[in-house]
Amino acid sequence: MLVNADFSQRVIVSSRQYQWVASPQAGIERVMLDRAGEEKGRATSIVKYAPGSYFPRHVHAGGEEILVLAGVFSEGEEHYGAGWYLRNPPDSSHRPYSEEGATIFVKLHQMPPHEQCRVRINTRDASIWRRQGNNEICPLFSSEFEQVWLQYLAPYESMLVKSVTGTELLVLTGGLAVDDVAHEHGSWMRLPVGDELEVTAGKQGATLYIKTGHLRGALMGL
Structure with a gap:
């Protein structure tokens, strides 16, 4: 799948242009800002979790970067409200979920293989x-x-x-x-x-x- 995949071109996506599409997991939808590949490919998205929704445990071979925009996003016993910035390095795994619902900005498969830094920052x-x-x-x-x-x-x-x-x-x-x-x-x-x-x-x-x-x-x- 290719979405805004020509990285030599300027792209502007206004929030008024959002097109929400269902993810493979029930209760989770997303806006694809750019994408080059399938579910495990390079991607930048806005992702919305309905209350009680989750992804099964999975590995991010190319790492994952998250900024929580609204609600509460959770991994295991760790819970992150709006304003938290997270980096999960390449080959890390998690089972993300949200009990009350959450909207997050996500970048997948965009870290170099040698990066091993796990980051958790409360920008508020x-x-x-x-x-x-x-x-x-x-x-x-x-x-x-x-x-x-x-x-x-x-x-x-x-x-x-x-x-x-x-x-x-x-x-x-x-x-x-x-x-x-x-x-x-x-x-x-x-x-x-x-x-x-x-x-x-x-x-x-x-x-x-x-x-x-x-x-x-x-x-x-x-």
Whole structure:
């Protein structure tokens, strides 16, 4: 299956364009933002768990990255509310479920084989946010392969995104304008290597998930 699988092209998916499709597991549906392969292929998705739904235990050969957007997402006896950021390294396994329901942002099969770092960060902990110039930054992960962070833009603040190594943005709160088109929270953007884009926060500001560096491997089919 191929969905937005040409990583040399810019892609913008507004939350108003979401197309929810059923997953192989009852009670779980998803919006496919990009995909290259079948169930165990490279994928970026918004996934919604109905109350009481689950996936059977399975292994993620290429790792899994999760940001909990709403509700409570669970693995075993560990429960993560909105704002938690998780990384499960390659060849890790789990049985994910949600008793009350949850919506998560998920990236599958996008980690290098040598990565062994298990990450759990509560981004709603104000102590881990840092002031960087006019911006507020919450660092999530950094390696020679990629960098991931959250960034808050004040109302009507503009930012030029220079996608030197490829960049992804997910609007978590507020909204962004791109070329005078408004994109509400939940909107997702992928900029190819060498692209650049100016974005402007709306009247409520905007909190963004930002990821860079990882698209170089996608262009080479890794």
